[in-house]
Amino acid sequence: MASLNTSSFLSSSKRVVPVNASINVPKFPEIPFSSSSKLPSRMLFEELNGFSHSILPSQNTNLTVSQSHDDLIRSELYVILEAVADRVEMHHNIGEQRDNWNTLLLNSINMITLAASTMAGVAGVAASNGAALLAFKLSSGLLFSAATGMLVIMNKLQPSQLAEEQRNATRLFRQLQNEIETKLAIGKVNEKDVKAAMAKVLALDKAYPLPLLGAMIEKFPNKFEHATWWPSSSPKGTTFQSKEAKNGWNEGLEMELKEVMEVVKKKDIEDYERLGNLVLKVNKSLAIAGPLLTGVAAVGSMFISPESSWSAIVPAVAGALSTAINGFEHGGQVGMVAEMYRNCAGFFEMLEDSVQEAIEEDVERRENGELFEMKLALKLGRSLSQLRDLAKKSAYSRVEGADVDEFASKLF
Secondary structure, eight states: OOOOOOEEEEOOOOOOEEEOOOOOOOOOOOOOOOOOOOOOHHHHHHHHHTTOSOOOOHHHHHHHHHHHHHHHHHHHHHHHHHHHHHHHHHHHHHHHHHHHHHHHHHHHHHHHHHHHHHHHHHHTTTTTTTHHHHHHHHHHHHHHHHHHHHHHHHHHOOHHHHHHHHHHHHHHHHHHHHHHHHHHEEEEEEEHHHHHHHHHHHHHHHOSSSTHHHHOOOOSSSSSOOOOOOOOOOOOOOOOOSSOOBTOOOHHHHHHHHHHHHHHHIIIIIHHHHHHHHHHHHHHHHHHHHHHHHHHHHHHTTTBBBBHHHHHHHHHHHHHHHHHHHHIITTTTTTHHHHHHHHHHHHHHHHHHHHHHHHHOOOGGGGOOHHHHHHHHHTTOHHHHHHHHHHHHHHHHHHTTOSSSSSSSSSO
């Protein structure tokens, strides 16, 4: 401690008294500085001032590359999404156009046919007047010929079936659009999702073509065929071997799905194939009968004469029958019904393929089993308990040698 002594003398009238005052100054601890100590580095200074990151340059580069790759995948999905949205609009507009074709052509052909039949009947009454007879004969013959040509084209194209094709395409493209939007919203996308979406778009384009010439679906095939709008795949894997649940799958769930698909194959698909073949045969018969009757009426109208009353009756009656047949075929939209059955049979075949693909896929790569079961139940219009009851009925009926008394689908 350092002391400072100060002596002061106070003088008084009698004597001088000495006063001592002291100030204590504390000692501060010494800070050791060695020659090896360094000033803060530039890196520490930049970190404290926000100029650097704690990530090493190599890690930062890898993260940037990964983010760029993910952004590229999302961009590709967005490109596919835009194309799908455009196809939805195109198929919707073309479907409305072809539905208008069906209405306008049907009304026009029926009006032409009825007018020609009326003229043929009037020609039989006016047979005594040669000029009037010739005018009515030529008019009815030309109108019947025009109706025959228009009917041949209309029955070949089947506008009601074309409109139903575009409605189905619109629905399926919207379904794909919602699926892509859901994946983008979840945020977990990869190259497999991009390839799957692209394959689905191309499969739909092939199943429901827009042009009529060269790419139109055959309206009168020799055998009823299912609609196929999903990409074919060849998974490589084995069925579930362990009895323990893994990724929501177990041996019991696989057996349940197989039993349900047996019911789908034996009941739903066979029923729609039977109905589809029946409607296809009816549509073929009607498509042939309509132009045939108008053709007969066109030829018969040329032979109307005063000597025979049947010469006017034949074209008039043939024209009336043709109008009735055309009204039933195109007004009742038999072609649309045939396409509806074709699409329904294809829907059940798609379910069968999706279940088979899921079972043959490696367990780790499959969709979660419980989620897959729920999706299947919703597509069939059933609850989970109803789906499991259906599988039990199928297993019992096969053991007893009987058939299941209900269809797998409760929607259609």
